[in-house]
Amino acid sequence: DAKTTQPTSMDCAEGRAANLPCNHSTISGNEYVYWYRQIHSQGPQYIIHGLKNNETNEMASLIITEDRKSSTLILPHATLRDTAVYYCIVRVGQTGANNLFFGTGTRLTVIP
Amino acid sequence: DTGVSQNPRHKITKRGQNVTFRCDPISEHNRLYWYRQTLGQGPEFLTYFQNEAQLEKSRLLSDRFSAERPKGSFSTLEIQRTEQGDSAMYLCASRRTGVNYGYTFGSGTRLTVV
Numbered sequence: 001d002a003k004t005t006q007p008t009s010m011d012c013a014e015g016r017a018a019n020l021p022c023n024h025s026t027i028s029g030n031e032y033v034y035w036y037r038q039i040h041s042q043g044p045q046y047i048i049h050g051l052k053n054n055e056t057n058e059m060a061s062l063i064i065t066e067d068r069k070s071s072t073l074i075l076p077h078a079t080l081r082d083t084a085v086y087y088c089i090v091r092v093g094q095t096g097a098n099n100l101f102f103g104t105g106t107r108l109t110v111i112p
Numbered sequence: 113d114t115g116v117s118q119n120p121r122h123k124i125t126k127r128g129q130n131v132t133f134r135c136d137p138i139s140e141h142n143r144l145y146w147y148r149q150t151l152g153q154g155p156e157f158l159t160y161f162q163n164e165a166q167l168e169k170s171r172l173l174s175d176r177f178s179a180e181r182p183k184g185s186f187s188t189l190e191i192q193r194t195e196q197g198d199s200a201m202y203l204c205a206s207r208r209t210g211v212n213y214g215y216t217f218g219s220g221t222r223l224t225v226v
Contacts, residue, residue, distance in 0.1 A: 043203050043217030087154055102154030
């Protein structure tokens with residue numbers, strides 16, 4: 001599975017959009033981009049995933065560049081509860097390795 | 113959907129003792145995973161089951177570690193002759209087969225070896 005590069009930490013004002021970038025320049029054509037987050041003392045929580053089209057759900061939006069070498073997770077109206085470590089993961093969907101490679105993620109702090 | 117349940121939440125043990133953790137996945141999930149997380153790092157994959165079959169093991173899973181999933185339901189992770197380096201959060205996750213299903217993680221068992 002391709003590796004990812006994320007900033008170590010970011011701050012965001014409460015109520016504003018949080019834009020978390022991820023570089024995955026070695027991504028293969030059959031690899032998906034997944035985002036998880038981990039709030040202190042809890043297990044990781046699935047947020048969203050996509051292959052090449054932009055995706056949106058009730059938690060966030062995922063914007064994937066046309067060349068698929070980078071993506072951005074958008075939390076449209078950040079709240080204090082969104083303070084967490086956010087992990088960007090790329091992996092093959094059904095037929096590849098079954099485990100997730102998390103890396104060290106981005107620590108997002110939402111500031112009141 | 114009651115989520116993935118892990119017990120105990122915390123375990124303190126003396127070096128050299130054996131410990132066993134339990135994971136109860138979401139009932140209709142046929143895949144079950146164990147991960148380990150040390151302070152400041154992301155979770156690292158240990159092993160994976162599809163139903164009762166253990167299909168993949170990481171190099172991190174030394175001979176002192178053993179995992180089982182009898183009858184394809186709950187799973188146990190045992191660590192024999194614990195070492196201080198085994199201190200970590202042990203996370204369990206489950207999912208259905210298929211690319212559109214994300215992993216659901218439990219809250220983990222925090223092991224401290226003294």
